[in-house]
Amino acid sequence: MEFIELGPCIKAEGTVALPGSKSISNRVLLLSALASGATRLKGLLDADDTQVMRAALKTLGIKIDETDGDCVVQGCAGRLPNQQADLFMGNAGTAIRPLTAALAILGGDYRLHGVPRMHERPIGDLVDGLRMVGAQVAYEQQEGYPPLKISQGQIRTNELIKVRGDVSSQFLTALLMSLPLVAKNEICIEVIGELISKPYIAITLKLMKRFGVDVRNDNWQKFYIPANGGQPYSSPGTLYVEGDASSASYFLAAGAISQGPVRVTGVGRNSIQGDVAFAEALNQMGANVMAGDDWIEVRGVDTPSGKLQGIELNCLAIPDAAMTLAVAALFAEGSTKLTGIASWKVKETDRIAAMANELRKVGAMVDSGDDYIQITPPKHWQSPVQGIDTYDDHRMAMCFSLAALGPLRIRINDPACVAKTFPEYFKEFSQIAKSI
Numbered sequence: 497m498e499f500i501e502l503g504p505c506i507k508a509e510g511t512v513a514l515p516g517s518k519s520i521s522n523r524v525l526l527l528s529a530l531a532s533g534a535t536r537l538k539g540l541l542d543a544d545d546t547q548v549m550r551a552a553l554k555t556l557g558i559k560i561d562e563t564d565g566d567c568v569v570q571g572c573a574g575r576l577p578n579q580q581a582d583l584f585m586g587n588a589g590t591a592i593r594p595l596t597a598a599l600a601i602l603g604g605d606y607r608l609h610g611v612p613r614m615h616e617r618p619i620g621d622l623v624d625g626l627r628m629v630g631a632q633v634a635y636e637q638q639e640g641y642p643p644l645k646i647s648q649g650q651i652r653t654n655e656l657i658k659v660r661g662d663v664s665s666q667f668l669t670a671l672l673m674s675l676p677l678v679a680k681n682e683i684c685i686e687v688i689g690e691l692i693s694k695p696y697i698a699i700t701l702k703l704m705k706r707f708g709v710d711v712r713n714d715n716w717q718k719f720y721i722p723a724n725g726g727q728p729y730s731s732p733g734t735l736y737v738e739g740d741a742s743s744a745s746y747f748l749a750a751g752a753i754s755q756g757p758v759r760v761t762g763v764g765r766n767s768i769q770g771d772v773a774f775a776e777a778l779n780q781m782g783a784n785v786m787a788g789d790d791w792i793e794v795r796g797v798d799t800p801s802g803k804l805q806g807i808e809l810n811c812l813a814i815p816d817a818a819m820t821l822a823v824a825a826l827f828a829e830g831s832t833k834l835t836g837i838a839s840w841k842v843k844e845t846d847r848i849a850a851m852a853n854e855l856r857k858v859g860a861m862v863d864s865g866d867d868y869i870q871i872t873p874p875k876h877w878q879s880p881v882q883g884i885d886t887y888d889d890h891r892m893a894m895c896f897s898l899a900a901l902g903p904l905r906i907r908i909n910d911p912a913c914v915a916k917t918f919p920e921y922f923k924e925f926s927q928i929a930k931s932i
């Protein structure tokens with residue numbers, strides 16, 4: 497097995513220009529493809545999750561030109577050139593879920609599949625929502641999970657559409673982005689159960705608006721898609737993709753654990769990404785945080801003891817950056833309890849189990865349940881000889897790089913899994929984290 501050894505680092509200091517946001521990149525790729533006109537995308541993320549989206553769109557006949565560093569997408573005005581395709585979606589939730597919905601609504605003869613873990617990640621709530629409007633979607637193996645087969649349906653949009661919101665917000669995002677394609681009348685989507693990850697729905701709505709569709713959000717329970725003539729999306733011309741706020745969290749945490757200053761550029765106080773709230777959580781732990789329009793910076797901590805303080809925090813709105821808090825908690829005084837994280841179980845791996853296992857390996861005391869994890873920092877740090885396992889989860893690898901800011905050298909297994917969203921992660925980390 498491949499591994500990387502890091503630290504022990506005496507300080508973390510410097511500036512990191514963030515790669516593009518995964519969530520924004522995959523949404524704008526799809527919206528540009530469905531829109532009329534060409535869209536120039538600047539700052540798009542180039543990583544596994546966005547590569548599978550680009551490749552799928554190309555297979556569907558969308559022209560994407562990447563010759564000059566930008567990505568120029570020729571929209572198909574809601575009519576995909578290829579009505580038959582076999583599409584590999586890797587392990588990208590932001591690719592398979594919205595694309596499944598768009599293809600099921602437009603109709604054709606499609607198959608969508610991914611890596612083995614993708615076939616364990618639920619999609620049943622989305623399929624149920626799509627079947628409600630007459631889309632034809634079938635499970636190839638296990639009921640409720642990819643691979644999926646899509647065929648031509650008879651789409652009806654005059655009834656209320658319901659979708660569960662408590663497993664993944666990506667199902668609602670997928671319906672929101674695809675239903676305008678057939679909105680001859682106003683369409684209402686009702687969310688059943690508590691909607692998790694709300695800031696990601698906010699990203700979806702803001703980006704749809706950039707492409708001309710203004711959805712009315714009635715208290716996060718009902719969403720109204722306006723009637724249009726069947727050609728809803730139009731290109732905004734040029735669109736800039738923000739830096740990834742979840743990717744920012746590792747560097748900001750490094751700036752808090754050490755003296756910093758560590759600055760990230762590409763996201764700032766006006767970001768449309770919910771994970772910028774990670775900086776507020778760090779601040780609650782005592783970190784010294786500053787932000788401008790296009791940057792966030794952390795300079796150590798501002799507490800009497802000079803150490804981060806453990807907190808209790810509901811992380812329903814920041815599921816991805818919450819993982820970074822779990823590892824930052826190793827460096828805090830007192831325990832940290834993160835709640836509202838039940839969705840961790842159905843992501844790249846069972847993140848509650850993975851996080852608990854690996855935090856224990858460095859000496860922390862960990863208690864966890866269905867929707868929480870509580871971390872008490874190590875009395876005596878340990879460096880596991882066999883290394884920290886990463887479970888093919890990019891965030892496990894990126895989070896545990898922070899353990900190198902502790903007193904011991906740390907080995908991270910299978911570091912290449914960061915390619916899902918941040919292929920250059922370890923290069924960037926080693927530029928700011930300085931070893932003895």
Ligand SMILES: O=C(O)C1=C[C@@H](OP(=O)(O)O)[C@@H](O)[C@H](O)C1
Nearest residue numbers: 519590664665666693696815839
């Ligand atoms: O819509 C999105 O871009 C995302 C939504 C979140 O998923 P859930 O809604 O499943 O929590 C998040 O974890 C994921 O990385 C990206």
Ligand SMILES: C=C(OP(=O)(O)O)C(=O)O
Nearest residue numbers: 587588589590816843844
């Ligand atoms: C949950 C994640 O990814 P996905 O978009 O595949 O759901 C993630 O990036 O942490």
